[in-house]
Amino acid sequence: MTARPHEDAAVFDVERIRADFPLLTRRVHDKPLIYFDSANTAQKPAVVIEAVDRFYRETNANVSRAVHQLGEEATAAYEATRDKLARFINAPSRDEIVLTSGTTQAINLVAYSYALPRFKPGDEILVTTMEHHANIVPWQLVCERTGAKLKVAPISQSGELIVEKFVDALTPSVKLAAVTHISNVLGTINPVAELARAARKRGIPLLVDGSQAAPHLPVDVRALGCDFYALTGHKLFGPTGTGALWARKELLRDMPPFFGGGEMIREVRFEKTTFADPPHRFEAGTPNIAGFVGLGTAIDYVESLGRERIAAYEHALLDYATDALKEIPGLRIFGEAARKASVISFLIEGAHAHDLATLLDHEGVAVRSGHHCAHPLMHFYGVPATVRASLAFYNTRDEVDRFVAAIVKVRKLLA
Incomplete structure (x- = not known):
């Protein structure tokens, strides 16, 4: 089996793309998986497996x-x-x-x-x-x-x-x-x-x-x-x-x-x-x-997806997620460069990164917490760890909405 072509340059059909990735259909803690840890390791399409x-x-x-x-x-x-x-x-x-x-x-x-x-x-x-x-x-x-x-x-x-x-x-x-x-x-x-x-x-x-x-x-x-x-x-x-x-x-x-x-x-x-x-x-x-x-x-x-199209889709998704996260009181984003890829590291005031990531996991959201193999950078910002949400072309705005809702829910638990 070879990779299915995704030739329509006008439409980035994310739902069709998601169907190529078997693991994205999983449920975690009886909730649909939201996989926001692609900077750690990306999921594999069926053709690779x-x-x-x-x-x-x-x-x-x-x-x-x-x-x-x-x-x-x-x-x-x-x-x-x-x-x-x-x-x-x-x-x-x-x-x-x-x-x-x-x-x-x-x-x-x-x-x-x-x-x-x-x-x-x-x-x-x-x-x-x-x-x-x-x-x-x-x-x-x-x-x-x-x-x-x-x-x-x-x-x-x-x-x-x-x-x-x-x-x-x-x-x-x-x-x-x-x-x-x-x-x-x-x-x-x-x-x-x-x-x-x-x-x-x-x-x-x-x-x-x-x-x-x-x-x-x-x-x-x-x-x-x-x-x-x-x-x-x-x-x-x-x-x-x-x-x-x-x-x-x-x-x-x-x-x-x-x-x-x-x-x-x-x-x-x-x-x-x-x-x-x-x-x-x-x-x-x-x-x-x-x-x-x-x-x-x-x-x-x-x-087959087109790297320019991937970059454009992910950039739009990053902007959408960043704007939504900025609406959450007490949330601090680390890294707001003018040119940025689809990675968002953040903390919520009064919450440890590991606690936040653990509670998000129970909401079905997979993010990474820790120093991200970048101790000197953590020292620069004066924090021991951050939570990192990293997006890929198989993620959606609906997942971002559910992610933000999960953060709001978890924030109340940690308050």
Whole structure:
């Protein structure tokens, strides 16, 4: 089964789209599920679930190893996803796409294979206050091993990167800059192309964490002008344990392997091993083959909806939800950037985030509470945690209305 085309550009038929997602029919605590946690992990359309199931039922074999029919079919399906990812982000070459377990592995690959061999005491790595831990901790580990230092560019109270401060921080000692495309807490869409131009002018490579952007925006790495771009499959409506790193070919060519093992080699001798060319140099061991087959199907599905149409629908839904939440007394929204994706983090005066999320769960509403893997950002706002509602193209205004009604009900219980 292939993804059903959604070709009518004039109508974004959300009810038809919702029918593609089996889990959205669930009831939780005897109430219809309202799934507002897609920034954590997105739900999967039936075609993705079926693609994974079909791989195990009909094709299951290892890749790049066997010459039998199943092995050839598995390898072709796996490598097809590399091609789809290259087209999805407009990469110049499929050989610039390294398949990873997700954004975390992708960033660690750059940290250990690009940064660690190059950096020395006095060098700096520039990040921003709004970064996910996956775009902070690997750089801290590199700093500990090399004597380099982590530098942090500030944001405003509205949750926007102060661009001039970021550019000013691009001093000659900065050897790498790393920034999120969309904040997983604030929803802020950073001006990556502008940041990349400033970094390139100074000869500084820019890495972009695209975990939250890939599901919501058209991504074009050529237009962005960055040097590394990482994304995660499970937020892109695909299986967990999948993702990719895009990097410029000239950078990949000079990077040593991060993992060692099978299938990333050209020849192994006890005296010396020579390695495969990128990207396979960075793909040791048996990968999540079925997961990548599913990810390829997820990409087909998203493209059948149209990424521009997805972005427009989600933006309208975000505006609707934001306006409704602002009517609730005592509710504070964190992150009100001029350019924002469909993420709303908030607190209600006098209520702990975990209590609020737990009570909302009993109303059938799935939201996330906590620090969202962004401790420094929580410290910036002076709060231990927030509640985060993250919307996707399968959510509706009716769900927003029921969500707001549930908050009003819960607020009274917590008063």
